[in-house]
Amino acid sequence: MIEIALLGFGTVGRGTYEIIEKRAEEIKRVLNDELKVSKVLVRNKGKYKGQGDIFTDRYDDILNDDNISLVCEMTGDLENSYRYINEALKAKKHVVTSNKAVVSENLSYFTALADENEVNFLYEASVGGSIPIITPLTAQSVINRIYRIRGILNGTSNFILSKMYNENLSYDEVLREAQALGYAEADPYADVEGIDALRKLKILSSIAFSKDIENSEILSEGISSILPVDIEVFKEKGFKIKLVAESFLNEDKYALLVEPVLVKSEDPLYFIEGSNNIVEIFGDNYSSLSFIGEGAGKLPTGNAVVIDIIDALLSNNLKLKFDNLKIKCASKFQGSYYVRTKEKIDESLLAESFERDGFVISRTKMVDRGELKKELRKFRDEDCFIARFEGEDLV
Amino acid sequence: MIEIALLGFGTVGRGTYEIIEKRAEEIKRVLNDELKVSKVLVRNKGKYKGQGDIFTDRYDDILNDDNISLVCEMTGDLENSYRYINEALKAKKHVVTSNKAVVSENLSYFTALADENEVNFLYEASVGGSIPIITPLTAQSVINRIYRIRGILNGTSNFILSKMYNENLSYDEVLREAQALGYAEADPYADVEGIDALRKLKILSSIAFSKDIENSEILSEGISSILPVDIEVFKEKGFKIKLVAESFLNEDKYALLVEPVLVKSEDPLYFIEGSNNIVEIFGDNYSSLSFIGEGAGKLPTGNAVVIDIIDALLSNNLKLKFDNLKIKCASKFQGSYYVRTKEKIDESLLAESFERDGFVISRTKMVDRGELKKELRKFRDEDCFIARFEGEDLV
Numbered sequence: 001m002i003e004i005a006l007l008g009f010g011t012v013g014r015g016t017y018e019i020i021e022k023r024a025e026e027i028k029r030v031l032n033d034e035l036k037v038s039k040v041l042v043r044n045k046g047k048y049k050g051q052g053d054i055f056t057d058r059y060d061d062i063l064n065d066d067n068i069s070l071v072c073e074m075t076g077d078l079e080n081s082y083r084y085i086n087e088a089l090k091a092k093k094h095v096v097t098s099n100k101a102v103v104s105e106n107l108s109y110f111t112a113l114a115d116e117n118e119v120n121f122l123y124e125a126s127v128g129g130s131i132p133i134i135t136p137l138t139a140q141s142v143i144n145r146i147y148r149i150r151g152i153l154n155g156t157s158n159f160i161l162s163k164m165y166n167e168n169l170s171y172d173e174v175l176r177e178a179q180a181l182g183y184a185e186a187d188p189y190a191d192v193e194g195i196d197a198l199r200k201l202k203i204l205s206s207i208a209f210s211k212d213i214e215n216s217e218i219l220s221e222g223i224s225s226i227l228p229v230d231i232e233v234f235k236e237k238g239f240k241i242k243l244v245a246e247s248f249l250n251e252d253k254y255a256l257l258v259e260p261v262l263v264k265s266e267d268p269l270y271f272i273e274g275s276n277n278i279v280e281i282f283g284d285n286y287s288s289l290s291f292i293g294e295g296a297g298k299l300p301t302g303n304a305v306v307i308d309i310i311d312a313l314l315s316n317n318l319k320l321k322f323d324n325l326k327i328k329c330a331s332k333f334q335g336s337y338y339v340r341t342k343e344k345i346d347e348s349l350l351a352e353s354f355e356r357d358g359f360v361i362s363r364t365k366m367v368d369r370g371e372l373k374k375e376l377r378k379f380r381d382e383d384c385f386i387a388r389f390e391g392e393d394l395v
Numbered sequence: 396m397i398e399i400a401l402l403g404f405g406t407v408g409r410g411t412y413e414i415i416e417k418r419a420e421e422i423k424r425v426l427n428d429e430l431k432v433s434k435v436l437v438r439n440k441g442k443y444k445g446q447g448d449i450f451t452d453r454y455d456d457i458l459n460d461d462n463i464s465l466v467c468e469m470t471g472d473l474e475n476s477y478r479y480i481n482e483a484l485k486a487k488k489h490v491v492t493s494n495k496a497v498v499s500e501n502l503s504y505f506t507a508l509a510d511e512n513e514v515n516f517l518y519e520a521s522v523g524g525s526i527p528i529i530t531p532l533t534a535q536s537v538i539n540r541i542y543r544i545r546g547i548l549n550g551t552s553n554f555i556l557s558k559m560y561n562e563n564l565s566y567d568e569v570l571r572e573a574q575a576l577g578y579a580e581a582d583p584y585a586d587v588e589g590i591d592a593l594r595k596l597k598i599l600s601s602i603a604f605s606k607d608i609e610n611s612e613i614l615s616e617g618i619s620s621i622l623p624v625d626i627e628v629f630k631e632k633g634f635k636i637k638l639v640a641e642s643f644l645n646e647d648k649y650a651l652l653v654e655p656v657l658v659k660s661e662d663p664l665y666f667i668e669g670s671n672n673i674v675e676i677f678g679d680n681y682s683s684l685s686f687i688g689e690g691a692g693k694l695p696t697g698n699a700v701v702i703d704i705i706d707a708l709l710s711n712n713l714k715l716k717f718d719n720l721k722i723k724c725a726s727k728f729q730g731s732y733y734v735r736t737k738e739k740i741d742e743s744l745l746a747e748s749f750e751r752d753g754f755v756i757s758r759t760k761m762v763d764r765g766e767l768k769k770e771l772r773k774f775r776d777e778d779c780f781i782a783r784f785e786g787e788d789l790v
Contacts, residue, residue: 019680026537027537129681135530136527142422143414143422264773271663284755289527293685297681310534311713318425
C-alpha cells in the first residue's frame with residue numbers, strides 16, 4: 001500500500017480525495033499498488049469528527065510518519081505552505097502542490113531541493129486548473145526554443161469580463177454575482193488586479209526560458225477600473241477584452257506582462273469565455289500549440305493534482321533544469337493602447353481620440369508603455385482604463 | 396553515450412534527426428548522457444554516400460547491434476513496419492513510432508509485447524503531429540471516465556476544405572495544388588476518404604475506452620464528392636464544413652465515426668483552419684480539454700518523436716492497460732444530415748429540401764444513419780455528398 005497525506009481539505013483537497021476514491025481500481029492498476037490517503041491536515045480537526053481518524057491538525061504527525069511517501073499541499077495558505085513543502089522535501093517525501101503563490105516564489109529552490117533529496121516535486125495544478133500544461137511545457141522546452149507564451153490564466157477575471165460583455169452589466173454587479181456563486185473570493189484583489197495571472201505566467205516563463213524570473217520583471221495591470229462605456233466601445237469596434245498574460249523572448253531579451261488586451265474574432269482568445277483558461281506556446285519546431293480547459297474548480301483542479309500524484313510516485317517526470325541563460329529583461333515594451341480618461345492625454349502619444357459619456361477615449365500610437373503609464377499618473381487610477389491592441393506589440 | 400537508430404529518413408526522419416542535433420546540449424542534460432543516432436535504415440544506401448557511415452539498408456545491422464537501445468520507426472512502410480517493431484521489442488529495444496497505420500492495427504499487441512520485454516513503446520507522433528495528445532490522454536483516462544473524443548485529425552482534408560471555402564475553388568483544383576505543395580500525397584485516398592482520421596480515432600478511442608476497437612466498428616465517410624454548390628449553401632447558412640472524427644461512450648455502448656460535419660461559429664472546430672488539428676476530450680472530472688496545433692510536417696512531427704525518444708529512454712510514461720471493459724459498439728447511430736443528390740430522397744427521411752443548380756439539397760430529420768446510407772445506394776457515390784449537422788447527434 002502507498003500512503004499519502006493531503007494538506008488542506010477545501011475545494012481542491014476534496015476534489016482530489018473524491019477522484020482518488022472513485023478511480024481507486026484504475027489507479028491501483030497503474031501504480032501496481034493500492035493508493036491510500038492516510039492523513040489529512042486541517043485547521044480544525046473537530047469539524048471532521050465521525051469522518052474517520054485520518055484528520056489531524058498537527059503537521060508533525062504527517063512529517064514524522066515514515067509510511068507516508070508523498071505530501072500533497074493544497075492549503076492555499078501562503079504563510080505555512082513554504083514550510084510544509086520545504087520540510088516534506090527534506091524528509092524525502094514527494095511533494096505535489098496546487099499552490100501557485102508558493103510555487104511562483106520558490107520554483108527553482110524546490111526543484112533543486114527535490115533533486116537533492118531524490119524525490120519529485122510536481123505542480124501541474126498551479127497553472128490552468130484542469131489543463132495539462134506544466135508537463136508538456138517542461139518537455140517542449142527541452143527540444144524547442146520557446147519564444148512566446150500567451151494565455152488567459154485567471155478564470156475569475158475572465159468570468160467578469162465575459163459577463164459584462166454578454167449581459168451589459170457593470171463591474172460591481174458582476175463581481176457581486178461572482179462572489180455569491182463562489183467564482184470570486186471575498187477579497188478579489190489578486191484575481192482582478194492581475195496578481196494571480198502574474199504568478200502563473202512567472203511559473204510558465206521560468207520553465208520555458210529556463211530562467212529564474214523576478215516579480216519586478218513582470219509588468220501588470222488589472223481590470224477593476226473598467227466601465228460599461230469601455231465595453232460599449234469595444235463592441236462597436238468588434239473587439240473583446242481579455243486579461244492576457246504574455247511573455248516573449250527575442251534574441252537575448254525577454255518581456256513579461258499581464259494586462260487587458262483587445263482581441264478580434266480571428267484570435268483564438270476571443271472565444272475563451274467564462275472561467276475557461278487557454279495557454280498558447282510558440283516554439284521553433286512548430287508555429288504554436290494551444291491548450292484549453294477549465295481553469296479552476298473542485299474536480300478539474302483535483303484532476304490535475306491526482307495525475308501529479310501518480311507521476312510523482314512513478315517518478316514519471318522530466319527533471320526541470322535551470323540554465324539561467326544569458327538573457328535579460330527588456331527595459332522597454334512598446335504597444336498601441338486603448339485609453340479611457342477624464343481628460344485628454346498628451347498629444348504626442350495620440351493616434352486618435354473622441355469623447356463619449358463625459359470621458360475621453362483614445363487610441364495611442366505605438367508608444368513606450370512606460371511613457372504612457374507616466375502620462376497617466378496625472379489621473380486617479382479609478383478614472384483610467386487601458387487595454388493593449390493585440391497584434392501590434394514589439395519588444 | 397546512448398545510441399539509437401532511425402528507420403526511415405523521409406520528412407519525419409529528417410525532422411527528428413535535425414532536432415536531436417540542434418538540441419543536443421539540452422537533451423544531454425535531461426538524459427544525463429549524450430544521445431547519438433548511430434544508424435539510419437534507408438532503402439537506397441547509395442543516395443547517402445559521403446554523408447557519414449550511419450546509413451544502412453539492412454535492418455539486421457540495427458537489430459543485432461547491442462549498443463542500440465531504441466529504434467525509432469518512421470518508414471511509413473505498411474508492409475515492413477510491423478516486422479521492424481515486433482523484432483525490435485523482442486530484442487528488448489525501446490520503440491518509438493510515428494506510423495499510425497501500424498499502431499492502429501497493433502496497439503494492444505505492441506503494448507503487451509513491450510511490457511513483456513520490459514521496454515517502452517511510444518507513439519505520440521502517430522496522432523495530431525506536434526500536439527501532445529497520447530501522453531495526456533493516457534493519464535487522463537486513468538482517473539477519468541472519458542465519454543467523448545472529437546477532433547479534426549487529418550490536415551490534408553482540412554487544408555482542402557478550408558481552401559475550397561475561403562477561395563471558392565473546386566475540389567480538384569485544390570487537391571492538385573495541395574499535391575504540388577506536398578500537403579497531399581499522389582494517392583490522396585487515405586486522407587480524403589477518412590481512412591487516416593479513422594486510424595487516429597481508433598488509437599485515441601482505444602486508449603480512452605480502454606478497449607481494443609475493431610476497424611469495422613468505425614463508420615466513415617470522406618470528402619471527395621464535395622462540390623462548390625455544397626460550399627455555397629454552407630456559407631449562406633453560416634456553416635463551415637469539417638471532416639470530424641468523433642467517438643462517444645454512453646452507458647455501456649460506444650460509437651465511433653469519421654464524417655463531414657457542419658459546424659457553426661460557436662464551435663471551436665469552426666476556427667481550425669488549413670493543416671491544423673484539434674483534439675477535444677470530455678471526461679467526468681471536467682467538461683472538456685482541447686489541444687490544438689500543426690497536424691503534420693517535418694519539425695512538428697519530429698518534435699513529437701523526439702519527446703517520445705526522451706520519455707522512452709527515461710521510462711517516463713504510464714503503461715497503458717486495456718481493461719477490455721464490458722462495453723460494446725452501438726449498432727445504430729442517429730443524426731440530422733445535409734444531403735446533396737441528383738434526385739429527391741425518400742420523403743420519410745426529409746425535414747426540408749430545395750433545388751439548386753440541378754441538384755436536390757435536403758436536410759433530413761433525425762434519422763438512423765444506416766437507413767440514410769441505404770437510401771443513398773440508389774445514387775452513384777460521386778453524385779451524393781452528406782454532412783452531419785453538429786449538435787444533434789445521439790447514440
